[in-house]
Amino acid sequence: MMSETPAxxxxxxxxxxxxxxxxxxxxxxxWLGADARDPEAVKRDLIRCADDDAYRFAKNxxxxxxxxxxSDLVEILDGYSTWSARDKATKEWVSAHNITVPHAxxxxxxxRGQSARIxxxxxxxxxxxxxxxxxxxxxxxxxxGWVHAAEDAKPVEVPA
Numbered sequence: 001m002m003s004e005t006p007a008x009x010x011x012x013x014x015x016x017x018x019x020x021x022x023x024x025x026x027x028x029x030x031w032l033g034a035d036a037r038d039p040e041a042v043k044r045d046l047i048r049c050a051d052d053d054a055y056r057f058a059k060n061x062x063x064x065x066x067x068x069x070x071s072d073l074v075e076i077l078d079g080y081s082t083w084s085a086r087d088k089a090t091k092e093w094v095s096a097h098n099i100t101v102p103h104a105x106x107x108x109x110x111x112r113g114q115s116a117r118i119x120x121x122x123x124x125x126x127x128x129x130x131x132x133x134x135x136x137x138x139x140x141x142x143x144x145g146w147v148h149a150a151e152d153a154k155p156v157e158v159p160a
Contacts, residue, residue, distance in 0.1 A: 005097045008126075008149055009089040011082045014047075019085035021046045027076045054078040090125045099126045101150040108133060109153035111146060118153070119143050126150045 009016055021043060028046065029036050036042065045067070049060035054077040058069035067073075093099065100123075103109060107118045109130065116130035120143040130153065131145035 005099070006093070008151070009086050009093055011086050013086075013089075016082050016085045016089055017047055017050050018043075019089065020080050020082045021050060023081065023085065024076055024079050027079070028073070031073050031076055050080065050082075052080070052082060054080065087125065094124060094126045099150075101126055101128060103128060103150060103153060103155075108156045110156055111148055111153055115156055116146065116153075119145055121150075122147075128153055 025039070025043060025046065029039065029042060032042065045061060045065040049057060049064050051057040051060055054074045057077040057080060058067075058074045061067040061073075062069055101121050103118050103121070105118055105121060108115050109118060109128075110116070111130055112132075115133040117133055118128050118130045119140075120129040121127075122129070126149065127147055128150050129143060129145045129147055131140045
């Protein structure tokens with residue numbers, strides 16, 4: 001029996017949030033200094049209060065965990081990045097499951113409900129960069145455009 005490939009990692013997956021928290025945990029613990037308690041309790045507070053905006057993250061810690069954040073903590077929390085954690089997890093997912101991009105540069109696919117041409121491929125994360133076939137007023141350059149998971153792109157049927 002073949003096993004099904006697990007879903008692509010997402011920004012709000014608990015393991016992604018935990019990995020992003022781990023990236024700032026040592027600095028937060030140093031900031032806490034004498035107030036540092038059980039490292040697991042600190043980590044739980046950070047996970048529970050996590051936000052991609054460092055100020056809101058600090059405010060959540062104040063409101064929900066009764067911390068007393070200051071500008072130094074906000075600066076530390078600015079290093080919290082679910083993007084970095086998700087990118088790393090996605091590369092591991094692609095490698096572990098031998099994920100490949102079934103499209104080539106130049107292919108026309110359907111994305112966002114419209115036709116788009118693939119201008120670049122990120123094989124390490126199985127993502128494509130595509131530009132709309134019909135101009136949408138944006139200037140993407142030669143290889144800029146929408147970044148999408150390869151599995152989101154559907155081939156455009158070309159009439160014979």
